[in-house]
Amino acid sequence: MSSTPTLRDFLIAAGVAIVVAVAIRVWRARSAGRRQGPPHVHDVLMKRAEAYASESPFLAHLCRQYRTNGHLSDRQAKTVAKAIARLESERRGAAK
DSSP: OOOSOOHHHHHHHHHHHHHHHHHHHHHHHHHHHHTOOSOOTTHHHHHHHHHHTTTOHHHHHHHHHHHHHSOOOHHHHHHHHHHHHHHHHHHHHHHO
């Protein structure tokens, strides 16, 4: 019986380390989904923008970007609000 570790021992230890690392990542990812904070400032605005996304490629692009990043700059939010106001006024004008 030799007290020096063999290649087999190293491979077993490496395999266990990989399994533990993956398990920790999965556990952190699942627990992060449960700890969602308060809604973002622009959530309401972007929900309104999604209603008009089919009419405006610009709004569709920003809605995809917001879903991906979860963030818009204040400048982008102002532009979205202007675009929504323009589309809403066009709808009101067409309804009359």
